[in-house]
Structures are given as structure tokens and as C-alpha cells.
Amino acid sequence: MAFVILGLIFIVLKLLSIGPVASWSWWWVLLPLALAFIWWEIIDPMFGISKKRAMGDMADRQQARRQKYRESLGLGGGERRKK
Incomplete structure (x- = not known):
């Protein structure tokens, strides 16, 4: 859940061009959402x-x-x- 919240914060900061996030690539901004997906779809079911x-x-x-x-x-x- 923390990855999703962090990803949403990064998206808002990127869209509003606030702070250092404005200069980051979209790949870095969306990385927390990708990690959340990997966690929920692969790691969590694997280890139960x-x-x-x-x-x-x-x-x-x-x-x-x-x-x-x-x-x-x-x-x-x-x-x-x-x-």
C-alpha cells in the first residue's frame, strides 16, 4: 500500500511540476506503482x-x-x- 501512495504522490508532484520530481523521468515516477504490482501479483501469492x-x-x-x-x-x- 505504501508503494501505491508514494506513486500517487510522485504523479501529483510531476503533474504540478513541484520539487525535484518535476525533472524526473516518468519511468522513475511510475516505478513505485510497478513495485506495488509486482508485490501483489508475484511475491504475495508466492509466499502466501x-x-x-x-x-x-x-x-x-x-x-x-x-x-x-x-x-x-x-x-x-x-x-x-x-x-
Whole structure:
């Protein structure tokens, strides 16, 4: 997401001819957007970074839901004892 924001800032600065970005080539201005594309289309699916984060979040929500149901049934708030 940072690459996209940086790319958009560079585009605005280039179009308004502000600062040193005005003298840069369009290739340098659009480079952050290309890096964002590479990240989302190649690196993230290859290593499953977003999928692992989403699965962890889902497991946390599931654990909180189970804890809430146990408390509402009066089974105590503690974890289950292992024998």
C-alpha cells in the first residue's frame, strides 16, 4: 500500500511540476506503482503472506467466539484442562 501512495504522490508532484520530481523521468515516477504490482501479483501469492495473516485473524476470531459461548453457558472462562 505504501508503494501505491508514494506513486500517487510522485504523479501529483510531476503533474504540478513541484520539487525535484518535476525533472524526473516518468519511468522513475511510475516505478513505485510497478513495485506495488509486482508485490501483489508475484511475491504475495508466492509466499502466501496475506493468506497466513487472514488465517491467523480467523483463528483469533474463532477462539474469541468459543470463549464467549463457554462463558455464556456458564462453563467458566478458563481454558480446558489437559489430562
